[in-house]
Amino acid sequence: MCVAYCLRCVGVALVPLALLCILTNFLLLLPNLQLRFLLEGHVTSEATWATGLWGSGFLMLCQLLYSSLALLASGFCCLVSCTALAQGPLCLYNSSTGPEWGVPLQPIPGRFPGYLYNSNVSVLSVCVEPRGVVQWNLVLFGVQGGCSALQTLICSSNLLNVLLGALLGPGCLPSNKVVPVSV
Template identity: 60%
Template sequence: MCVSRCLQCIGVSLVPMAIICMLSNVLLLLPDWKIHFLLEGHVTREATWATGLWGSGFLVLLGARSFVQSSRTRGCCAFRSQMFCQVLYSLLGLLASCTCSLVSATGLSQGPLCLYNSSSGLTWGVPLQPQPDRHSGYLYNQSLWSGVCVEPCSVVQWNLVLFGVMGATSALQAVICGFSVLNSLLGLILGQGFCHNKVRTLLYLGVEKCSDRIVRTTRPTTLRHHPPPEGETSFRLRQPAWIFMRNQLRNSQINSTGQYYYPKDGAILLPGLAQKL
């Protein structure tokens, strides 16, 4: 089924992205691979919020696990209730990933917390944040990347790469979760039969079953699962419709005019039916 397969693909694709966001956030807490900056509180504020851990990490993984499990749900009522839960999980993942993306963009634009030379000597602060009276930011001025911060070493490049990766990955998560919301709503509204091909309905012109014969008719016929009331043209099969009609064609032959017919009783099948099956 389309909805379940999409949910399974979404769940599988969200897992590596969540791991990337979690690793990026952990590395942001360890500039220059040293933990004492974190213990002393000398880490960029947006990194300490840990949105990559609990937002695009844990909450998205929670939704991904639910997406994969829901793809195995069977039954109409169970499927619809599961789809309702998936809508909630998708909205939660969308909110969490959007939050992480916005925080990453903010940390990227404001610059890192570092030790720099000020008028009063070495001090901890955010010297690269945009200020109208000095500069508009450091992103487009690479001369500020290595000439301002003293410690941690290469902290500007560290934050630039990790915040960029985390922001881009969480933005992609937001797009996927948004698609998951629409997919789950389709499953909730249309039910388990949406794009379901296990028992397919064949609409074709010219074939219906009367007793045990296949005869010509002039209106479309729908193949179903049990015999209809007397006088109706549709009928139901115990096996998938395409298997039944394929077996019927195998037992037929072609006459001199190109029509399919049964040698036993002479009942005729239309030529176009073979192309449909």
């Protein structure tokens, strides 16, 4: 039963990835594990979209029923995570007019390639508050993006497997005979 075996393997692979995406999204909502940044609206907008919760989290746990939707959702979560990595976090930083909330590390065409392409270590200390938010977002959006990219690949193979199962039948072997066990 190739199809059944493959579905079992896919399920076993997707569950830990979904739980990891749920955990990382909760952590992204709570920089420094403090709720006040979320309540004050000082959390990166991509984190508040909660794609790790619904896209690569809960929908992955229902993958047998919603494999097509899960493929789109995990792909969207991967795209949002990569966008958030490229843009940089929302943080309090020192601008020319004083402390200001914004996204100071985002790429500016022709002037600043973005913090991901800058080897200067001082870029990581641009954000004053929440402390360490650049590394926080970098690691957690990186993990979430990687997990959701892997989920996208697994869901694609799952859809292909389901289609092949529907076309070729539930077993890969031509012989599906029940053989008595000799005692």
